[in-house]
Amino acid sequence: MKYPILVSAQDAMARLDGYDAIIDVRSPSEFAEDHLPGAINLPVLDDDERAQIGTIYKQVNPFEAKKIGAALVSKNVGRHIAENLTKLPREWRPLVYCWRGGNRSGSMAHILAKIGWPVEQLDGGYKAYRVEVNAALQQEPELKFEVVCGTTGSGKSRLLQTLDALGAQVLDLEKLAAHRGSVLGNLPNEPQPTQKTFESAIWNALRRFDPARPVFVESESKKVGVLRVPDALMTVMRQSSCISLQLPRTKRVQLLMEDYRHFTDAPAALNAQLDCLVKLHGHERIRRWHDLANSGQMEQLVGELLEDHYDPAYLRSIDRNFVRVGAARVVEMADIAPDDFKRAAELCQSNNPG
Numbered sequence: 001m002k003y004p005i006l007v008s009a010q011d012a013m014a015r016l017d018g019y020d021a022i023i024d025v026r027s028p029s030e031f032a033e034d035h036l037p038g039a040i041n042l043p044v045l046d047d048d049e050r051a052q053i054g055t056i057y058k059q060v061n062p063f064e065a066k067k068i069g070a071a072l073v074s075k076n077v078g079r080h081i082a083e084n085l086t087k088l089p090r091e092w093r094p095l096v097y098c099w100r101g102g103n104r105s106g107s108m109a110h111i112l113a114k115i116g117w118p119v120e121q122l123d124g125g126y127k128a129y130r131v132e133v134n135a136a137l138q139q140e141p142e143l144k145f146e147v148v149c150g151t152t153g154s155g156k157s158r159l160l161q162t163l164d165a166l167g168a169q170v171l172d173l174e175k176l177a178a179h180r181g182s183v184l185g186n187l188p189n190e191p192q193p194t195q196k197t198f199e200s201a202i203w204n205a206l207r208r209f210d211p212a213r214p215v216f217v218e219s220e221s222k223k224v225g226v227l228r229v230p231d232a233l234m235t236v237m238r239q240s241s242c243i244s245l246q247l248p249r250t251k252r253v254q255l256l257m258e259d260y261r262h263f264t265d266a267p268a269a270l271n272a273q274l275d276c277l278v279k280l281h282g283h284e285r286i287r288r289w290h291d292l293a294n295s296g297q298m299e300q301l302v303g304e305l306l307e308d309h310y311d312p313a314y315l316r317s318i319d320r321n322f323v324r325v326g327a328a329r330v331v332e333m334a335d336i337a338p339d340d341f342k343r344a345a346e347l348c349q350s351n352n353p354g
Helices: 009-014 028-033 047-059 062-085 103-115 125-137 156-165 173-177 195-208 231-238 249-259 267-294 298-321 338-350
Strands: 005-007 021-024 094-097 120-122 145-149 169-171 215-218 241-246 329-332
Touching: 009 120, 009 125, 047 062, 062 103, 094 103, 094 125, 103 120, 120 125, 125 195, 145 156, 145 231, 156 169, 156 215, 156 338, 169 195, 173 195, 173 215, 249 298, 267 298, 329 338
Parallel strands: 005 120, 021 094, 094 120, 145 215, 145 241, 169 215, 241 329
Antiparallel strands: none
């Protein structure tokens, strides 16, 4: 068989886990926006070089651009081989791709094939991959979801983490979105991914699930932070059976104090986020919450936020959006220790023997 082999996006994605490496040869900024799951970035042109070649192509002529581009590509491919690939065996099978046209990936793939590796090149590149991802996410997943519901602070995310550790199938949208899904949901020092990266992560998670087993997911809204959950996925989630996780309010306050320490230890940052609620609660109440934060009365503040903001908003939303929440199986927890979440997770799984 003569390599490199040109492979369609549909075929490559169907056997994505069979490659020994997935090599994205686009520039670092293109890679950062999104890439195939598990890909590594070995750019044949970095961002400055790509901009330089583009300028020459437009302002001088394509021939001059190609000459200079070929020299840069050859240098970069050689460096990547010397620094990253020389110890790999002859049987090493990579998939190489670029944006769309195949010039950049073709250069890398041709050289790797000449060395003797059985390399495949993605026909249509990243753009073809995105077409397949978009098409897949527009279809309602044929999976049985168990939607974990519960008021803010009831431990839904911790339950999902425990379920995952016990081997259950879990779609943790907040983890994929790097956000806790509320006005205080921003994670410290962890910006949200791009929408395309979020969608790639969802597609990659969904494709791995066994349809014969339940998938546990939290009762998210259509947006997690600034990121949108695919409509087809939301439709299936909202029609799925529910688990109602219940925890005493004092324990919910304790859990939130632990999980949001980056805010409770920084009143100024907390108050900046609370200002987003002025339209809902008015300046007088927000000033009171500012005062509680500034005076260190965080437990009192968290309790009031639950009573006056989060709980009413949750109850309005859950009844409106999740049609089977009225028949939810109730899982009651008395405390928030790891053993308590383990027992709750085991109870959730015991009702889903599949």
